[in-house]
Amino acid sequence: MPRRSRDRDDAAPAGSDTAATGREQTRRRVIEAAIDLLEREGRDAVTTRAVAVAAGLQPPAIYRLFGDKDGLLDAVAEHGFAAFLAAKHVDPDPQDLIEDLRAGWDLAVEFGLANPALYTLMYSEPTRATSAAFKAGMEILMGRVRRLAAGGWLRVDEELAAMIIHATARGAVLTWLSQPEDRRDPALLTTLRESMVAAVTDRQPAVQEAGPAGAARALRVALPEQTTLSAAEQHLLREWLDRLAAGD
Incomplete structure (x- = not known):
């Protein structure tokens, strides 16, 4: 037996x-x-x-x-997040930050289209955001966002940028899958991706433009790496930078 x-x-x-x-x-x-x-x-x-x-x-x-069955489905979803994480390519110093953003978004969408039922299960329960693999994937996304901010490309707050990037990729996949096959137009994916890029980045690095907001964002993301200021001074400067970054 x-x-x-x-x-x-x-x-x-x-x-x-x-x-x-x-x-x-x-x-x-x-x-x-x-x-x-x-x-x-x-x-x-x-x-x-x-x-x-x-x-x-x-x-x-x-x-x-x-x-139970719910535990099994949670394990299946976690496996999906781990597989997605393993498929991600991380370039710590990409030549073109905007193209790196596009490539990361495309990879997320391609994974969803290649694994439709698994992807739908992965994102069907909000509680699955506690998944260790999901969190690791979001850290990779935040790394991309921080590099954009440090380069002066980011036009919105880092957390908002990450949410926009994640939400548009997820929405693109689920919307595509909800359509009959004969109505799935690839232009939908391209348009959503470019809308995302336009929403979170500037056409030129903001630090080259007049005004303090872009420079404040760039300085804010680099602030934890310096040791000249005390903790109290860093806290005060971050508060000022937050106000400057929100003032555009």
Whole structure:
């Protein structure tokens, strides 16, 4: 009875390295089976029984590994965030910051279009924003935004810029997927991307223009890297820079 043998492996003592490895392999097999069902037949097809059969397990093994169906779906979503994170290319010093922004946005959209059911599951619950992989991905996005700010390209606050970039990519994917295939116009994606670029960046670095707002944003992002000022002085200067950056 190979299925029961697998189930016994899942229940082996936690102190055993072999048991821990076997448990992780079983978890991965279940998650992959769930993703396959999700992409082929939709979310309703992802039942604990169907996933167990697809993974070659008895249904109780799913409950031991994930608690319940919601726990399984959370694990599937986390796997999706981790796969997306692994696909991201991080250039710490891109030649063209605006093109780097476009490339990051395109990658996010392409991942969603290539994994429609998984992507929809990943963003179906607001609580999944607590995912470690999701947070790591957002840090990569914030790195792009900080480089734009440091170069004087950013025309809005860093947090707002990150939200706009993330929201437009997510909205582009979900809107595209909601359309019948014969009505999916690639111009939608290009237009949304360029609208995002126009919303968060200036045509020229703001530090080359008259007015203090762009220079304030550039200085604000570089402020934590200097050691000349005391903590109190940094706090006061940041308050002034925030007021200057918001005054355009």
